Amino acid sequence: MADPPHEQPWSRVLEDLESNPNGLTSDEVRRRRGEYGANDIIEGGGRTPVDIFIAQFDSVLIWVLIVAAVLSVWAGHTVDAVLISIIVVANGIFGFVQDYRAEQSLESLRELAAPTATVRRDGEVVEIDAQEIVPGDIVVLRGGDVVPADGRLLEETDLQVDEAALTGESVPVSKSTAPVESETPIAERTSMVYKGTNVTRGKGVAVITETGMETAVGAIARELAMTEETQTPLQTELDQLGRMLGGGVLVLSALVAPLLLLRGTDPVQASLTAVSLAVAAIPEGLPAVVTLALALGVRRMSDESALVRRLPAVEALGAVDVVCTDKTGTLTKGQMTVSRLWVNDVVLDLDLDGKTGDTQRADRKDLLLQIGALCNDATLESGDPTEQALLEAADRHGFDLEDLRDEYPRTGEVPFSSDRKWMGTVHDDVGYVKGAPEVVVDHCDRILTADGPVALTDARRDRIETTVREFGDDALRVLAMAYREEVTGPDDLADGLTFVGLAGMIDPPREEVADAIAATEHAGIDVKMVTGDNVRTAGAIASRLGIGSEGLTGREIERMDDEGLRERVEAVDVFARTSPEHKVRILQALQDRGHNVAMTGDGVNDAPALKNADIGVAMGIRGTDVARQASDMVLLDDNYATIERAIERGRTIFDNIWKFVAYLLSANIGEVALVFIASLYGYLILPAVQLLWINLVTDGLPALALGSDPKGEDVMDRSPRDREQGIIGRAMLVMIGGMGAVTTIVLLALMFYTLEGEPAVTPRTMTLVFTSFVFLELVGLYVIRWLRETPILSNGWLTASVAVSILLHLSVLYTPLSQYFGTVPLDVADWGLIAVVLAVCLPGYLGVAVLVRRMQD
Template sequence: MWIRRELRVVSEQPHELPADRVVERLESRRDGLTVDEARRRLADRGENEIVSGGGRSPVDIFVAQFNSVLIWVLLAAAALSIWVGHAVDAVLIAIIVVANGIFGFVQDYRAERSLESLRELAAPTAAVRRAGEKREISATGLVPGDVIVLRGGDVVPADARLLEATDLEVDEAALTGESVPVAKSSDPVAAETPLAERKGMVYKGTSVTRGKGVAVVTETGMETEVGEIARELAATEETRTPLQDELDELGRNLGLGVLVLSAFVAPLLLLRGTDAVQAALTAVSLAVAAVPEGLPAVVTLTLALGVRQMSEENALVRRLPAVEALGAVDVICTDKTGTLTRGEMTVSRLWVNDAVVDLESDESEPTAVSSREERLLEIAALCNDATLDDGGDPTEQALLAAADRIGIDVAERRSENPRTGEVPFSSERKWMGTVHGDVGYVKGAPEVVVENCDRILTADGPKPLTDERCERVETTVRAFGDDALRVLAMAFREEPAGPDDLADGLTFVGLTGLIDPPRAEVADAIAETNRAGIDVKMVTGDNVRTARAIAESLGIGTTVLEGREVERMDDETLRERVAAVDVFARTSPEHKVRILQAMQGRGNDVAMTGDGVNDAPALKNADVGVAMGIRGTDVARQASDIVLLDDNYATIERAVERGRGIFDNVWKFVAYLLTANVAEVAIVFLASLYGYLILPAVQLLWINLLTDGLPALALGVDPVSGDVMERPPRDPDRGIIGRPMLGLIGGIGAVTTVVLLALMYYTLEGAAAVTPYAMTMVFTAFVFLEFAGLYVIRWLRETPMLSNPWLTAAVATSALLQLAVLYTPLNRYFGTVPLSPTDWGIITVVLAVTLPGYLAVAVLVRRLER
């Protein structure tokens, strides 16, 4: 750390200093440190490794499942039941609580077993110079001041300043988002140069794609750029979803309500002469009636079912609440490379004198081209160091693929035209050349190649390269660049004496435009998410021109803000700007987090997608972090809530639709549970004022288990409503229990209470105490009224009555179980008696009277919602 402190004191960083000055500052030499000095620095600095925070233990995960106010209220009710001698009630409550804990534990434990991904970034070995001697050592043994040797295929083992670079290119996409390998040199750059443009630096965890280099290590371990990201991830708290907060708030309110009711009712009953045990039993009954015991388990199971369905659609969910959180997302911040695009270079367009060819995206059929276009791609294939299957430089691979697509047999052409000389590519020269007998080929940057040409190949053969023709070439290069194409020029020379003759006297053939193309289905997916009221914004490390062109082609927009502009803004200014910006280009990890926080500061619920190490902090800070599963780094996957197994943006749109559908189902059964619980509390409370305990705790618990168990769980697989993606995102501040649900709960609860109290008085026939018959009638009628209310609530969400066979089976099973506690020896445990056909006729009349009241409430609620 002393090295970084020294550099900061003088306000100079390695990328802005000459290479030899960096070596001097690090008190090193070009032939490396001595073994003794390296050993001393290793003891002082520590090993070159990323220290992850370590995962939670299984015990911690299990205990965390019970950290909920609602669970605490249930446990308090169980303890109270034991105190008054109702052990059966306590056991039933305990079973529900433990089952909920097990469901949550299984899902969280699976997610926690993900790899310690930051360690995976470490290169296992490094080639290092020690006192002039080259040796292979463990990468963990590197220290600042070590001189390392880099070759094609190496993973960079530490942050380092280049001393020498020969044709060196490094793939930094995982760190910076840059879509193509970056050409490196040993030249210093300005102090304010963004990370992605520091050509004199290489960074830990990136990959060398070609060439070789020598560099002096400037930072190791947690002080590297990747280490800084790891430190930020460790300091980031897990984001809670709106549903988690709402359930906790519900638990607190219910707990307070139970205390208030019990504190009021128990003394009142004692004053009326009720014995202490009966008063305590009534208090327990109120507690059981007030708390929806099945809610935590049903929420967990419904989310788990959603997770399973989403995994079948290539979206792997790492945290259950993230499924529901998707329903509230109103902004998606997406990376470009590998997320919106295919993550691979492709030749999109060819240009030969005044003729443009768009290569077909369907590569299954050869593309018809003229002899000039074939000559262009023949040069691209022969003046090329890659092979079709070696996984080399992405640009050269793309050129070979284009040649193959138009029918050129690359292997045959190379065999017929063996290479007899070459001029290797360098970042300073910006071109490469090869000699094949009596012809030489050149490919490189257009501005450099054109300078070395005096003729141009036309349909009538080579013609002089006039100023007018040069201008047409330059215009085409600009047009290709505006379309986010990386442009390369091709030329040839007849009968060169050798490689040195390739620097002038060339005949210009044409241009190739390469691009990391958008995925075919992404534009439609973005349009669909926009129709759903969700803004899509690109946040990328790529350059402005490329980012804007890709964003425009996908329908995202063209308003761009660069990372360096973000740096100059304070938080308030950034919050004002982010809503109007479509593309954030040249962003660093710090920029991404600030952009995300600015949107959240405006009240947005943000999903962040990404695949690189640089995306990890923003993924973890987002309301929903979505990582790519194929191209994504392990770092990004571990920081995310959801992993796309097919790296397909369209999967996000399907996941949002699924998330909204799951929220609808959660809304349905929360409404279903609470309407019943409100009615239970009202009936027990009002009846107790007249000295009647009409529904004892065991019956209330049975009602909750019977009607809130299987039917509520079956609601979790209710089909998604057809209009779910035509609604705007839900406002998380309004919550599940907003005005519409409160109206529904109060209305249906009131109707149920009035009808069942009337039934109680009718069946009591003036008795001074509750009779088993009256208790059984109210108990049974309540069960079937809940079933009726369930279908009315589904109607509110435009769900067809018989569209869910699981629900039909669940209701039928629950009805049979209710009959079992009436007509089997189980009735002794529930205090019930068998009912006659006449009694069932009375219950049918009660249902017929109540259903119109339920529908009237539902119609009023629908109007309130709209």
């Protein structure tokens, strides 16, 4: 079509589509089906299972580990090669399972399609497969139908459509045949219906304007297909670490072997030592520890109502510094609630008793609630959300709804319509009316007061108008209630009514959310509301929750270029009336400003933003399958407070990974530096078998146990880590360099002290250095945990693993295993030397830790 259909009169739209109210002919349908294709969401742009599996090995660290496995085989260390290979394959399989599930989001879009549709063809009303719909078809819509394609309304009778999945609008939208302005956002295009939305009330007739991939849902599917998966900060940082280690291994291997050969070391031993050092420098346990830490986080978060779909997302939550959250159901309870009444010129809060000593006021309140319950077509389980809220209020304040309807049977009614804006019911000789205040008041000539009905003067009308405005300023949806006695039928409800009062309702904030928002903001995380609701409602809820008041609407965003939006986006707290395109632009503007963004959503319209976000968070209760499968995490309770707990968990997991990397690399640097410097003096201080044993004993169970470390006491008192600051940042380099230097210097001193000028390393010296190194690594482990403010004895698994490691090492000193490691038993004096080494190194380690802590403050 040349012009947008929502802004054109429906007659013009029919003309442009070469259609008519009686529908297309069968011949014309066949022609158009050949031209436009099926009314279907076409899956495209996805990866095959083979592609997904291969992609799991597209990591520098994984390739470094594969090289390490090859080198281990060459050096004759088959066990190490097998363990490394198992780690690589297991990580690949686990990643494949997670990523394959994520590729199902486009398939979920197809499930939104209505299976059948009612259309007018050849002048008759027939039911067809919804995939056979073509542009120009005339579709008949009734309550309970799923809209089969995008269409322009030709007729409507009290038509309301739930568009929450597409627009985020919290209540059904009343539709009209009147055109709207060209720039009207999709949530306010009352003249249109959209594919995949649900008719909740009334009926209508529409001419189909777009089908398949050209619909609003199809545009989202196309965008999802073109969106590439983004790497989490952890994935990026592990790749950077892999590159660093790969380069270091090459340099190490190229230097150590020649140096040992120049000093007269046996060529085979020199080669084995070079290979062993290369393998020792690679943290082959890192993928296993990372996977364990993330898997434990996933399990614990599932217990806290957060279901993680991609493992790296757990840690990535810890890097988030902006949360863009939906309003309805996430910050609020997700259901309309009557929270305020106005009767007898007094405002009553229904969260309070409302009956405190004022019998007359309570009677008026009860009458108002009774009108709301009887002039009502809903049930507590189903129906219009506004009417359900009125029923729930009456039920909450002591009315037995079944008995009430039995006592006052309905004998007549005036149905609600978007033109009339009120509905009425007759119960024997009494009529009840509810509707828009400005309309109901016009039909009233009296008002009920504490002294009974009195004339509705201009002053009283002004008071009602003022109260309606005050309720509206608090984002309440307001309905007026009235009655008339001695009625003979529905026609008597058009005038002569007595005004009773006002009911204000809202989707109220969750009680726990305000504290959760305060906690996340205390942790340096900015919270922004991004919603399809109107700006007044959104602003009122945001103000109650302490989010902020600076607002921006979808129309204002459309008038901005990308640079203008980037300049405004950080200062804005509330984005209202947003479309899918707006949400993606908001997200990209924040990311361009260097932020790590978590985006929440529940509808089809949220899927592109969820997939583009650093962390996409979908709703588990209200969320569509499309949103859930485009996300990284699903909130099973749809509650913002769960996000705050997940962020805390994510930070804890990053801390544990940081501790492990610091622990492992500080030890590896110490090993490499010690062997390298000793080789310059002609000493082979740690042979290959001892280097590999150190890695097995200290990097095995203790390192794995770090993955289950509890949170540090300051985890939510810190600001989010810099997006550009990887695991190997300045603080990490100081930590591993400082601890590695202390270890190297002290153990070199021990070596020279015990050798006493001997030309070759003695078994005693080798055993002392070997044993000291193992114990120093375990001491360093607790220093690193202290740095992250982790209680020393808070991890029972770690304490047990350290004890097992010590026992294992003692076994190579005092059992026949010593012949395989070249060690000798140590006596009391030797253990005294080791105690001195520990006593000297510990202050050095603590000094490095204090320096790092100051750098991080």
